[in-house]
Amino acid sequence: MGGLSRQQTLLIGILGILFLLSLVILIVILTVKHFESFNDNNNQNDDSPADSDGVNGTLPNNVRIISRLEWVAQPPVQTPNELTLPVSYVIIWHTATENCSDQAACILHVRTIQTFHIDSRHWWDIAYNFLVGGDGNAYEGRGWTKEGSHTYGYNKNSIGIAFIGTFITVKPPERQLNACKAVIDMGVKQGYIAKDYKLLAAKQLIGTQAPGAVLYEEIKTWPHWSALP
Numbered sequence: 001m002g003g004l005s006r007q008q009t010l011l012i013g014i015l016g017i018l019f020l021l022s023l024v025i026l027i028v029i030l031t032v033k034h035f036e037s038f039n040d041n042n043n044q045n046d047d048s049p050a051d052s053d054g055v056n057g058t059l060p061n062n063v064r065i066i067s068r069l070e071w072v073a074q075p076p077v078q079t080p081n082e083l084t085l086p087v088s089y090v091i092i093w094h095t096a097t098e099n100c101s102d103q104a105a106c107i108l109h110v111r112t113i114q115t116f117h118i119d120s121r122h123w124w125d126i127a128y129n130f131l132v133g134g135d136g137n138a139y140e141g142r143g144w145t146k147e148g149s150h151t152y153g154y155n156k157n158s159i160g161i162a163f164i165g166t167f168i169t170v171k172p173p174e175r176q177l178n179a180c181k182a183v184i185d186m187g188v189k190q191g192y193i194a195k196d197y198k199l200l201a202a203k204q205l206i207g208t209q210a211p212g213a214v215l216y217e218e219i220k221t222w223p224h225w226s227a228l229p
Contacts, residue, residue, distance in 0.1 A: 063182040065130075065138045071107045073140075074114060076125035080146040081156075086194040089158035089229070090184055091151050092219050093202045094211040099134050099165030101173075106133030109164050110141075123149045128162040130183050136175030138183045139164075144192040151205050154229075159184075159193060160202075167212030177218065198226040205229060 095113055100106040110133075114126040121127075127149040128141040141162075142148050150160035161180055163172055187193035199222055202210040211219070219225055 063136060063138060063179045065140055065183070066103070066107070068140050068143075071110050071139060073111070073126070074118065077118060078124045080124055080142055080148070083145055083147050083159075084157065085145065085192055086187075086197075087157050087159050087192065088194050088197055089154055090187075090193060090197055090199050090224070091154060091158045091160045091202055091205065092180070092199070092211045092215070093128065093150060093160060093162040094167050094215060095131070095162050095164050096166050096210065097164065099170075099172075101134045103133070103135050103137060106135050106137065106139065106164055109133070110139045117149070121149075125149075128160045130159070131162045131164055132176050132179040132183065133164045134173055134176050136173075136179050138179045144187065144190075151202055154205055159187060163211055163215060167215035168209060169212075169214060171214045171218060181222070197224055198229065199224040200226060200229060 095109065097109055097113070100109050110126070110131055113131075117123045117126050125146075126141045129143060129146070129148050129150075130141050131139040133139065141160075144159070148155050148158070148160040150162070151158060161183060163176060163180065165172065165176075184193065184199075188195055188197070199219060201216045201219060202208050203216065
């Protein structure tokens with residue numbers, strides 16, 4: 001039998017090109033839908049929790065809570081005790097590390113802090129319920145419902161929030177302060193923090209410099225700060 005004619009060869013080539021174009025278009029459509037779905041999940045409102053611990057993707061003022069999954073947390077050595085909600089205290093710390101100004105650097109700090117707390121302190125998990133970074137994001141630590149290991153004598157009835165960095169002589173950037181305020185507001189709105197909560201610095205309760213002299217003076221101007229526990 002003779003080979004394919006020139007017209008037949010050309011037709012097969014055109015069909016092959018059309019098939020490849022269709023495949024590329026399909027891949028593009030699926031990719032776009034994937035990112036749309038991802039963005040929808042990360043921009044849900046405060047009344048629709050992203051997971052069982054009530055951690056949302058986005059808070060007011062474009063503050064995002066970076067979940068444990070996103071910062072690749074180790075699983076806890078043991079499951080921490082449950083908090084009795086709503087808690088009466090919000091306790092502010094700093095991590096006494098370098099500051100961070102972008103998400104990659106903040107994630108590195110959070111992972112390093114968790115490793116230090118587990119391997120060197122022999123705690124079950126990262127100590128804080130949340131951390132806030134100089135990138136303007138909040139990072140899920142033990143979350144809303146698990147007891148932290150940050151302030152001896154107060155862990156059972158408090159949410160501990162740590163500012164990533166050292167704030168003895170410098171003030172955190174506004175977006176870091178706003179991230180902390182947004183986390184607290186969310187906690188009150190969703191019933192994790194009592195409406196008449198007291199805001200305290202760690203140094204008011206135990207022998208530590210945290211959250212640093214400058215940050216301490218800042219939080220003393222916030223609503224709910226209390227001179228006494």
